[in-house]
Amino acid sequence: MAAQILVIEDDPVQRRILTGMIERLGHVAHVADNGRAGLDVLLRRGARIDVILLDLMMPEMDGHAVLAALAERNITTPAIVQTGQGGIETVVLAMQAGAFDFVVKPVSPERLAVAIGNALKQSGRPARGSTSRRSRGDVVRFEDVVSASEAMIRVLDLARRAAQSSIPVVLEGESGVGKEMVARAIQSGSDRAGKPFITVNCGAIPANLVESILFGHEKGAFTGATEKHAGKFVEADGGTLFLDEIGDLPLAVQVKLLRAVQQGEIETVGARLPQKVDVRLISATNKDLITEVREGRFREDLYYRLNVFPIAIPALRRRKEDIPLLVRNFVEIFSSEQRLAKTRTVSHGAMALLTAYDWPGNIRELESAIYRAVVMAEHSELDVTDFPQLAVTLPDGHAHGVVPHLSPEPLRGEATAGVHAPFAAMPHSGPAQGAASLSPAERRAMRSAETVTDSAIPSVDAGGNVRKLAEVEEELIRFALKFYRGQMSQVARKLGIGRSTLYRKLKDYGIDPDDPFSEAA
Structure with missing residues (x-):
């Protein structure tokens, strides 16, 4: 049965595009051109x-x-918010207010399908074409890779193309971004599915043992070689060899690896003749290999042999859209593993906190945080306090209802920025005394009065001379930062300048963008 999707969007072009996407997914679209009309539809249809x-x-x-x-x-009813302006702070506020997920305009059909599918699962409706959940086993299909962002959709598209051949692939990205999972998906999607998938962490092997572990050795080849060892290349024969952290491979071993790639044969330590192997190579690195080549730590000829099909996997902080999906997936997995009677849920505040955090350890760090929270939580809903490693970065008394102090980057593909600790409490939005007893109109009037008082920027100095333009401009920028509470996109838009120009002027005037409410010295 088709799901009923309500689109609340003021842009008629966007409404048509979204309606078409939703109908192609097999659902029914209802539209409203503003928030009030949307609420009316909700209240009418229930x-x-x-x-x-x-x-x-x-x-x-x-x-x-x-x-x-x-x-x-x-x-x-789960709400998926769309944002085309502002930064991650806008998204965090929306998630604290109860948004289920978010997408960045212009949203692709694939991203919208993922978001709607997960929202339908949340509401108890079967999702058409919904993605499978991550497998904890060795076999990983492309459908098992939990992703929602445009950046990861591009990565998986490239990986699917790579799976159609035995072309050497290099997966680039920080530690913990999921390089091995993508490698396993490539293997499962290729004609080598079901064949051996052998993993070697080149950075974890002592330099004097790398050659033996990769290519094997004969009995008596060296002191301590009491038995014959086949080596990883032979173990992976017919399948895939995944060389993790290949940038750490010693130069002497790189020569033999080059021969294995070029001629499809290896030289076992102590053997008289080379041995033919049929191995598909997938390499991974968290280093810039071309820099390693320039500095003489990686062979140039090997680099060009391996780097035929490079795929860059972005850090988690640059694909924030994946975080809510990953969080729910890990919560589901660990709730099942702990044999909990009911799968734990995540509060809006906790989800906002998890989405805002930068995750320097990427998915691996997020997974560990969720695992600890699921195991240690005392209630069925995970809250901010269940993530003490993040909650300790909040100011005292602000464990709930917080807005992280965010770096002002726009939500645009891989330019999405996150936040490192520390966090700051949400700026106060009204008079401190007696505000609760005032009507909304009275509070607005008081704010307006305060603003008028603070907004007078003198045009002449104490001597009666017209002030320098730079001085007036600096004061106006400081006032705009305070007025719009550090929301850089809005500040730039209202001042009529670009974001890059705003940041340049902040630097010129020595204004700290991370402390936008400070007064001029």
């Missing part, structure tokens, strides 16, 4: 809406106001 696709930037009633209204009315 539980018959399965997923909400919500634009954040709309006139009159924006996406944040819609999320607040949903929470106030206890409407639990």
Whole structure:
């Protein structure tokens, strides 16, 4: 049965595009051109809406106001928010307000399908073409790779192409981004599926044993060689050999590896004749191999033999869209492994915190954090306090309802930036005294009065002379930063300049963008 998807989007072109995507997925699209109209549809149709696709930037009633209204009315329909402006701070606010997932405009059909599929699973509806969950075993299919971001969709597309041949592949990326998982998916998607997949961590083997472990040795070939050893190349014959951290391979061994790649034969230590092997090589590195070549640590001829089909896997902080999906996947896996009666859930605050954090250890660090939380949690819902390694970075008294202090990068493909600790509490948005007892109109009036008082920028100096343009500009930038509470995209837009120009002026005037509310010295 088709799912009912509500699209709340003020741009008519975007509404048509999204409606077409949704209908091609086999679902029914309902549309609203603003937040109020969308709420009317929800209230009129009730539980018959399965997923909400919500634009954040709309006139009159924006996406944040819609999320607040949903929470106030206890409407639990999963909402996927769309953002085309601002940075990750906008997304974090939306997730704290209850958003289930987020996508970055322009969203691809593949990304939208993943988001809707997971939202339908959350709402208890079967998803058409929904992705499988990550396997914990050795066999990994492309469908098992949990991904949602455009960057990872491109990676998997390249990996599928590589799987159609035995072309050597180099997977580039930081430690923990999932290079081995992509390598296993390539193996499973190739005609070598079901054949051996042998992994060798070149950086974990003592230099004097690398040659023997890779190519094998004959009995008596060297002191201590009491038995014949086949070597990893022979073990992988007919299948795939995954050489992890290949940049750490000693130069002497690189020569023999080059021959194995060029001629398909290896020289076993102590053997008289070379041995033919049929091995597909997939290498991985967290180093810049071309730099290693320039500095003489990696052979240039081997580099060009191995680097025929390079695939760069972005760090997790550059594909924030994957985090909610990975979090739910790990929670499901570990809840099952711990034989919990009910799969744990994740609170909005915890999901916002996990999405905002930079994860320098990438997926491996995220997986460990979720594992610890699932095992140690005292309640069925994981909250901010269940992630003490992240929660300790919050100011005292702000364990809940926090907005991380984020680096102001836009959510654009691989340019997406995250955040390292520390975090900062959400800026206060109104008068400190007696605000709770005032009506919304009175609070707005008080804020306006405060703003008028603070916004006077003098045009002349104490001597009656017109001030220098640079001085006035610096004060205006500082005021805009304070007025828009450090939201760089909005500051640049309201000042009528580009983001790069804004950052250059911040540097010229010595303004710290990470402390936008400080006054001029």
